[in-house]
Amino acid sequence: MLRRLASPSISSIGKRALSTTPISKSSSEITVKEQRPYVYNVKLNRPAKLNTFTMEMWREFKKVIDGLAEDPKCRSIIVSGEGKSFCAGIDLAAGLSDIIRVIQDDSMEIGRKGRAVRRFIGEIQDCFTALEKCPKPIIAAVHSHCLGAGIDLITACDIRIATQDANFSIREVDIGLAADIGTLNRIQKVVGNDSWTREVALTARDFGADEAHRYGLISRIVDDRHSLNEKSIELAARIAEKSPIAVQGTKETLNYARDHSTDDSLNFIRTWNMSQLLSTDLMNSTMAAMNKKKATYEDV
Numbered sequence: 001m002l003r004r005l006a007s008p009s010i011s012s013i014g015k016r017a018l019s020t021t022p023i024s025k026s027s028s029e030i031t032v033k034e035q036r037p038y039v040y041n042v043k044l045n046r047p048a049k050l051n052t053f054t055m056e057m058w059r060e061f062k063k064v065i066d067g068l069a070e071d072p073k074c075r076s077i078i079v080s081g082e083g084k085s086f087c088a089g090i091d092l093a094a095g096l097s098d099i100i101r102v103i104q105d106d107s108m109e110i111g112r113k114g115r116a117v118r119r120f121i122g123e124i125q126d127c128f129t130a131l132e133k134c135p136k137p138i139i140a141a142v143h144s145h146c147l148g149a150g151i152d153l154i155t156a157c158d159i160r161i162a163t164q165d166a167n168f169s170i171r172e173v174d175i176g177l178a179a180d181i182g183t184l185n186r187i188q189k190v191v192g193n194d195s196w197t198r199e200v201a202l203t204a205r206d207f208g209a210d211e212a213h214r215y216g217l218i219s220r221i222v223d224d225r226h227s228l229n230e231k232s233i234e235l236a237a238r239i240a241e242k243s244p245i246a247v248q249g250t251k252e253t254l255n256y257a258r259d260h261s262t263d264d265s266l267n268f269i270r271t272w273n274m275s276q277l278l279s280t281d282l283m284n285s286t287m288a289a290m291n292k293k294k295a296t297y298e299d300v
């Protein structure tokens with residue numbers, strides 16, 4: 001059952017298992033579907049405008065991700081796009097209207113204007129950083145266009161897979177912007193080829209799935225949208241079968257290790273596991289492995 005979330009409160013998602021009843025009939029640009037037990041599909045749902053982001057959509061997206069982060073019935077998440085494209089970036093007509101209003105406000109003193117612009121950028125940054133901060137692994141399932149803000153979004157996810165027809169571009173320099181909501185800050189940690197990332201960021205040129213795969217932006221190419229749907233669900237369901245204590249500890253540690261020294265991150269994981277190894281998940285998994293059975297785990 002497809003659920004349309006009309007600006008639900010964080011706590012309303014966090015405390016309630018996202019079961020099968022629609023919580024609102026009003027139209028929403030982000031939909032959430034429980035795809036399998038513990039597996040949720042968050043869909044960008046503004047197909048007429050190629051899922052381009054407006055401020056409202058960014059806010060709604062963050063609420064949904066923050067809600068799932070706290071929801072014990074969610075163990076893995078797929079982010080995909082409805083319609084022709086995954087995401088053609090920011091809505092060039094509506095997405096910058098708040099910032100342009102501030103810039104053009106002649107009554108506002110320049111230093112205060114700067115502060116307002118900074119706050120605005122920070123708010124949008126937080127919407128995609130929510131993906132990275134969410135303890136549940138997030139798979140970006142990309143088809144067709146993934147431009148500008150679309151790349152900001154996917155680089156904050158854990159795993160990226162795409163259809164053969166996917167088309168990427170770090171498009172910001174073409175609209176007079178240094179990308180500021182995550183791509184430039186994350187892509188080198190994702191891709192690991194500085195020359196290539198500079199080439200595509202500085203030229204805004206399009207590149208396809210084969211090139212994205214060759215340089216490590218995506219880990220898998222599938223033939224079409226049907227396979228994208230199947231493969232992303234399969235992957236998310238496989239993750240959701242594992243101990244949530246182990247999976248979430250793995251995401252936290254990989255993120256920590258990426259941004260810290262090896263010594264610091266070894267210290268992090270031993271401190272993390274001081275408590276997490278005490279979980280029954282360790283014993284359950286070990287017994288199940290010895291008995292060639294599948295373990296099940298309590299919600300966290």
Ligand SMILES: CCC/C=C/C=C/C(=O)SCCNC(=O)CCNC(=O)[C@H](O)C(C)(C)COP(=O)(O)OP(=O)(O)OC[C@H]1O[C@@H](n2cnc3c(N)ncnc32)[C@H](O)[C@@H]1OP(=O)(O)O
Binds near residue numbers: 091
């Ligand atoms: C502080 C803020 C920081 C955020 C920064 C973010 C930056 C970015 O995201 S940069 C990237 C911006 N995006 C673009 O430049 C893409 C612009 N769109 C296109 O080039 C083409 O639409 C595209 C090649 C993606 C697809 O072309 P196609 O012919 O297949 O479709 P269209 O007929 O052009 O589009 C269908 C309808 O969608 C509307 N639309 C597409 N992109 C945008 C957009 N970015 N903003 C607003 N609207 C967009 C397009 O107008 C069509 O609508 P309609 O005319 O009503 O049918």
